[in-house]
Amino acid sequence: MSNYHPIQYSGFKRHTGFTLLELLIALFLGLLLIAGVIQLYLSSKQAFRSQETNAQIQDDARFVIDTIIRQLHHSGLRNNPKESQGEAFPEVEADDLSFPSGWPSAWEIDFGRGQSIIGQDGNNTDGIPQDRLYFRSQAYGEDDTLTNCSGGNLGGGSTTIFYIDDATKSLQCVFNGSRISLVNNVVGMDISYKVDMVEFSPDNPQALMTATQIEEYNTAAAAASTAFLRPRNLWNRVIGVKIDFLLRSQNTNITTETQSINFNGVTATPDENRLFRTFSTAVMLRNSPGVNSSELLDD
Template sequence: MKKSQTGFTLIELMISLTLGLLISASVIQIMISNNATEGLNRALASAQENGRFIISRLRSELLMVGRYDMLSPDLNDDVDLVVEAAFVDNTPVALPGDFSNDLAKGSLEGATGTSDTLVVAFQGSEDCRGNTFGYDADEEFVVVNEYFIDGTSLKCKGFDGRVLRGQKIAVGNDANKAYTLLDDVYSFQVLYGITEPTATTDNTARPVQYVAADQISAAKTAGSQVVAIRIALLIKADSNMMLGTSSSFKLLDAEAITPTDKHLYKQFETTITLRNSKNTVRSRNI
């Protein structure tokens, strides 16, 4: 006896094809979603890594601001150290007009929508680029570092403070050559923590107010001193990851910023206590 053979009906084939297409579409969607998630994670990791690096770098350098030790055996003594100590103690954050050989050099409040410029002074053996300006190895002098945004890069320049003050002629190292600390920095904002005016007889040397660079001069006239620096940066992730919408960011006292593209951006902020300046302020009240 011959057995009849039967196959799939047309309806069964159509159902199978439909189910196969649905399953394939689901798998493809999961793969696309995983790729997008992976790209987002890479972008976040990139921004986070760059942010941690620059915050750590700036913190380690700015902790030295206001330092001056006349008793240090490494300090070069070719100038009047008492006068120089008074300058560094009173000018941890430099302003335009503080340096006779470069009256424009100093911390600046950026115009609306632009970044700030930070200029600081301290006793050290090299500037932010590792330059020694002709001094012997490990020999210390007054270092002046300038931090600013050039295009989309956070850069620094270093100077011999004695040259800026007209006490010596520049030796070696091109002070006008900027060193790039980090690329893809969209904004760099700075505020300065100042103490109470001397009239209050407050000797705690704690920051009671944070002001912009253009307010420091008036504060110093009243007897206040800068004892802390607050920094905020907006960093673009090193990735081609694009978001659906652009976010707005509010950095310190600056107006809200909305990047023109839809890349991933991340905001970083830190406050650095200038322990050397705090000790100087406290010593005045002993």
């Protein structure tokens, strides 16, 4: 008797893979996931660049403001008590001052009334203010606590100039004719002067004026002067300085669209999608010559 028992199959079990539709759905979901990861990465990268750029601009602004304040504290300084204001700061014409090579003739000011501080209004081709500031100091002896903008001793009979080089967008300092670049990416500098007008305008005892307004006042006062009434020189009545700065980022393409800048009433549209910020500071002059000094000086 045979013990052979044939295997009985109740049916066939079919094994199938992904359909084309399922494969397309999987690919689509995978692409969505990858796109989300890429978008998250790009957003994080842009946020990091923005934070880094803001920190860079703030560091530059902090350095600019600190340097300007420290140097302006030297304006009108005379550490020899035996010298009068007129002896420490005599009348000096532009030909007797030192300016860097290539200095525009229109920027060659003088201290013809014995001023210790004077300014000029200016702007670049976009109309953004780029004013210039000039001041003098008399620091005798080797005092390491009194340093100029290049880090050396201040010394006697020194002249300091702050201005913006529009070609390099940098704040420059000129000390006794030698130029030094302080910081890049400074686009604008708008300067106003607080003038002691208590004797002339009691209703506005401390006027905030531009350099042009001061010069216009001085010109009108000179025209009205006589042999018995010396012309007033408001530069000798400047007791404080207010400076507004416009700084930009070092890197380009920080913003998603080009900024429209309103800097003290002037609107400009820079290129390259840089980030721009404004900063302000005000400095009271420690060595202001006093309200009557302008009447003590001859023409």
